[in-house]
Amino acid sequence: MIAQLDWLREMSTVSVLLRLLLAMLFGGLIGLERVRKRRPAGFRTYMLVCMGAALTVILSQYEFYMVTHEWTELAAEIGLRTDVSRFGAQVINGIGFLGAGTIIVTGKQEVKGLTTAAGLWASACMGLAIGAGFYECVALCFALIFLVIRLLPFIETAIIENARNMNIYVEFQSLDDVGEIINRIKSQDVQIYEVEIERGREERSRNPSAIFFIRMNQKQAHTRVLAAISELESVYAIDEI
Numbered sequence: 226m227i228a229q230l231d232w233l234r235e236m237s238t239v240s241v242l243l244r245l246l247l248a249m250l251f252g253g254l255i256g257l258e259r260v261r262k263r264r265p266a267g268f269r270t271y272m273l274v275c276m277g278a279a280l281t282v283i284l285s286q287y288e289f290y291m292v293t294h295e296w297t298e299l300a301a302e303i304g305l306r307t308d309v310s311r312f313g314a315q316v317i318n319g320i321g322f323l324g325a326g327t328i329i330v331t332g333k334q335e336v337k338g339l340t341t342a343a344g345l346w347a348s349a350c351m352g353l354a355i356g357a358g359f360y361e362c363v364a365l366c367f368a369l370i371f372l373v374i375r376l377l378p379f380i381e382t383a384i385i386e387n388a389r390n391m392n393i394y395v396e397f398q399s400l401d402d403v404g405e406i407i408n409r410i411k412s413q414d415v416q417i418y419e420v421e422i423e424r425g426r427e428e429r430s431r432n433p434s435a436i437f438f439i440r441m442n443q444k445q446a447h448t449r450v451l452a453a454i455s456e457l458e459s460v461y462a463i464d465e466i
Contacts, residue, residue, distance in 0.1 A: 234358035248279035275352035282356025402459035
């Protein structure tokens with residue numbers, strides 16, 4: 226702990242203002258990265274989540290201070306007790322409804338929004354640390370969260386592109402074309418270990434589709450496999466998920 230920051234850990238107007246401003250700043254900076262990628266939760270959402278979490282901890286500290294000082298006699302008379310951690314625990318539980326709102330399952334059976342939901346949860350936890358005046362932890366936490374959402378996607382993309390496993394979504398004309406698609410996939414020196422087929426619905430004007438879970442016998446570009454399948458006349462849409 227840095228001794229020079231001890232005065233900022235006290236319950237004073239300057240300390241409270243600094244904590245709320247830090248929560249707005251750090252939460253907003255993380256949100257800016259998400260809004261650049263057109264994610265559901267962006268700049269203002271992250272800012273409000275982080276600031277709200279910080280305010281929750283400040284409220285807990287204020288209540289504890291009042292019960293042990295100005296409200297001591299009244300608290301003893303009515304048997305009032307306070308737990309400074311209970312508000313923070315409710316933040317951790319309550320942030321789930323926001324995270325769940327950012328997670329969607331697309332028509333390709335692809336789950337999206339998990340990183341945004343995790344970022345909101347981490348932002349809330351960072352707000353709790355800011356509200357508690359744990360400035361050393363806040364600096365490390367912000368740096369690591371920003372590293373995860375800003376730099377690591379490049380590494381993740383490189384790993385996925387060089388992986389031998391692929392999940393391919395294919396939309397085609399009719400179920401009679403499944404055999405032709407399977408043969409074309411196998412001709413690319415890959416193994417199919419699972420297939421999920423969804424029948425089309427005429428009332429919704431949807432064509433039948435399938436998700437192929439495959440493994441390449443040797444390392445090759447994923448685009449090569451996708452291009453080979455897309456050459457079939459019966460294939461309307463294809464994507465790696």
